[in-house]
Amino acid sequence: MADAVIAAIPPGRHARLIVPRLLQRGEDFTARLLIQHPMETGFRRDDTGKVLPANVIENVVLLFNDELVFRGRVLNALSANPSLSVQLTAQKSGTLSAHWRDQMGNVGSISTEVRVAGA
Amino acid sequence: MPKHAQRRTLLGAVAAAPWWWAAFVGTASAQSSTAGSDALDERVRAAVLVRGGLSLDIPVIVETGTSVPIVLFADPSQLRPGVRVTRLGIIAPKNPRPVALDMELGALMSQARIATNIRLGASQSVTGVALLSDGTVWQQSIAVVLTGSACYDGT
Amino acid sequence: MRLVSLPTNSSAHRATVKRRWRDGVTFFCRSGVLLAGLALCVSFATAADAPKLGITGTATDDAVSKPYPTALLRSGASFMATHLQAQQADDDLNPGMLWVDQGRERFAADCAGCHDGASQQRLASSLPRVDRSGAVQTLETQINVCQTSRLQRPTYPIESAPLLALSSYLAFSARGEMQRLSSDVVRSNAWKRGRDAFTRVQGRLDFSCAACHDKMAGKRVRTQAISQGHGVGFPAYRVEWQGVGSLNRRLRACYFGMETGVPAASDPALLDLELYLAWRSEGLPIEAPAVRR
Numbered sequence: 001m002a003d004a005v006i007a008a009i010p011p012g013r014h015a016r017l018i019v020p021r022l023l024q025r026g027e028d029f030t031a032r033l034l035i036q037h038p039m040e041t042g043f044r045r046d047d048t049g050k051v052l053p054a055n056v057i058e059n060v061v062l063l064f065n066d067e068l069v070f071r072g073r074v075l076n077a078l079s080a081n082p083s084l085s086v087q088l089t090a091q092k093s094g095t096l097s098a099h100w101r102d103q104m105g106n107v108g109s110i111s112t113e114v115r116v117a118g119a
Numbered sequence: 120m121p122k123h124a125q126r127r128t129l130l131g132a133v134a135a136a137p138w139w140w141a142a143f144v145g146t147a148s149a150q151s152s153t154a155g156s157d158a159l160d161e162r163v164r165a166a167v168l169v170r171g172g173l174s175l176d177i178p179v180i181v182e183t184g185t186s187v188p189i190v191l192f193a194d195p196s197q198l199r200p201g202v203r204v205t206r207l208g209i210i211a212p213k214n215p216r217p218v219a220l221d222m223e224l225g226a227l228m229s230q231a232r233i234a235t236n237i238r239l240g241a242s243q244s245v246t247g248v249a250l251l252s253d254g255t256v257w258q259q260s261i262a263v264v265l266t267g268s269a270c271y272d273g274t
Numbered sequence: 275m276r277l278v279s280l281p282t283n284s285s286a287h288r289a290t291v292k293r294r295w296r297d298g299v300t301f302f303c304r305s306g307v308l309l310a311g312l313a314l315c316v317s318f319a320t321a322a323d324a325p326k327l328g329i330t331g332t333a334t335d336d337a338v339s340k341p342y343p344t345a346l347l348r349s350g351a352s353f354m355a356t357h358l359q360a361q362q363a364d365d366d367l368n369p370g371m372l373w374v375d376q377g378r379e380r381f382a383a384d385c386a387g388c389h390d391g392a393s394q395q396r397l398a399s400s401l402p403r404v405d406r407s408g409a410v411q412t413l414e415t416q417i418n419v420c421q422t423s424r425l426q427r428p429t430y431p432i433e434s435a436p437l438l439a440l441s442s443y444l445a446f447s448a449r450g451e452m453q454r455l456s457s458d459v460v461r462s463n464a465w466k467r468g469r470d471a472f473t474r475v476q477g478r479l480d481f482s483c484a485a486c487h488d489k490m491a492g493k494r495v496r497t498q499a500i501s502q503g504h505g506v507g508f509p510a511y512r513v514e515w516q517g518v519g520s521l522n523r524r525l526r527a528c529y530f531g532m533e534t535g536v537p538a539a540s541d542p543a544l545l546d547l548e549l550y551l552a553w554r555s556e557g558l559p560i561e562a563p564a565v566r567r
Contacts, residue, residue, distance in 0.1 A: 077219030270531030
């Protein structure tokens with residue numbers, strides 16, 4: 001998606017939420033969420049044999065103007081630095097936002113504007 | 120079909136449900152906080168698993184199990200009018216935690232389609248699950264072979 | 275244990291032959307003035323034999339042949355599975371871009387006072403270089419030179435998050451630029467040391483870098499295709515690392531795979547190897563942050 005807006009990344013949190021720059025009304029588009037996160041499973045050990053404590057993202061929601069796009073209920077096997085891509089229809093301009101929480105209680109969020117021509 | 124016969128068919132379907140089914144539904148009800156989701160879980164407990172219109176796009180040979188691309192897609196042309204996909208999930212039976220992914224879809228999604236990367240701990244048959252608003256469950260499985268890397272990396 | 279028998283005309287073999295030849299010359303020279311004339315004759319004779327032995331040149335020759343002519347160069351991406359190629363081709367799916375974003379922020383905060391964006395565009399494609407003292411400067415060491423001399427700060431440890439972010443951003447800025455080094459690098463001792471390290475047979479498996487990456491590229495180990503061993507995609511996101519790592523770490527991983535002693539991250543021998551690798555890759559575009567297995 002060459003023609004895309006990269007949302008500003010809040011300091012200390014690193015993520016990308018990418019949508020096309022300008023959409024026509026009724027157009028189908030992909031929203032891509034990419035989160036920098038180790039997604040530590042709790043099954044790995046470090047060089048000294050100590051178990052690395054589990055810390056995966058346990059909840060993630062994607063909202064458009066506070067309406068639910070998706071909610072991740074179980075994300076056990078997402079890879080490190082996970083990406084989630086979904087399809088939406090451009091009906092009106094608004095704010096797309098993602099919010100997540102990991103097992104250690106860290107929260108993150110990112111938002112981006114969806115601009116629909118004439119709407 | 121008489122009512123009791125219909126019930127027997129449903130019970131038969133539940134009995135034939137794969138072992139992970141309880142885990143999938145169980146995990147979901149343990150984690151869900153809304154009454155609506157619990158009600159949905161009650162409905163899917165007696166669900167019939169059919170292949171339906173779910174497609175699963177995943178490489179059949181994978182070199183590194185830490186990140187395997189997967190696309191779950193529920194074909195809308197296979198849906199009856201007024202029915203939508205409410206949840207998409209992935210079951211990886213040989214992973215230490217077999218319920219790999221469970222996503223609840225809002226009405227804003229134009230297609231029931233999720234693309235992501237998952238971890239696979241071993242060669243296994245990966246199953247995709249789609250829950251429909253009428254209680255139907257679509258499932259699709261693909262066998263994935265994990266070959267391992269050529270050079271072991273200890274850095 | 276010998277998993278792959280080396281072809282006798284391999285670079286590694288050539289290097290061994292050459293080393294023995296050199297040792298022989300040294301022996302004759304040490305045998306005294308009376309033997310000097312004889313030694314000269316022998317060395318002439320040996321030099322005349324050299325082409326038959328496959329010795330293609332020395333570091334002082336003007337034309338030093340590369341393992342791969344430009345037309346046959348293929349970066350690591352073409353040896354990856356198609357899903358990894360797709361992940362690299364689309365920045366929105368490439369997790370390495372998370373590191374680039376952080377590097378962009380850090381560059382704006384720390385470096386933009388001296389450097390504008392345009393001056394950085396070719397930097398990564400022209401590195402590593404050999405400085406006046408004969409030391410190799412890679413992208414990572416160059417960043418640390420700025421840290422100490424300009425910003426008066428301690429150096430970043432190799433593989434530390436800020437260093438990976440900055441190097442990813444700078445390599446990304448040079449994306450598409452051809453790897454092109456100063457033409458005199460082949461005269462440097464660092465290049466010679468790098469070439470020798472690349473061709474030296476070592477480890478329990480009797481491997482050398484050249485045995486796989488010069489001679490067997492395209493063949494497979496298990497399901498994985500052996501690459502030509504170019505570093506133009508680094509810093510790269512490796513799914514095995516589950517993160518971005520430097521070429522330095524990749525080379526240490528190679529030593530690990532060869533079942534030989536893994537050098538420390540700070541070992542200058544790795545810098546020599548990086549220089550030699552970049553010279554081998556001249557003519558390939560920078561494609562960092564690449565996605566690798």
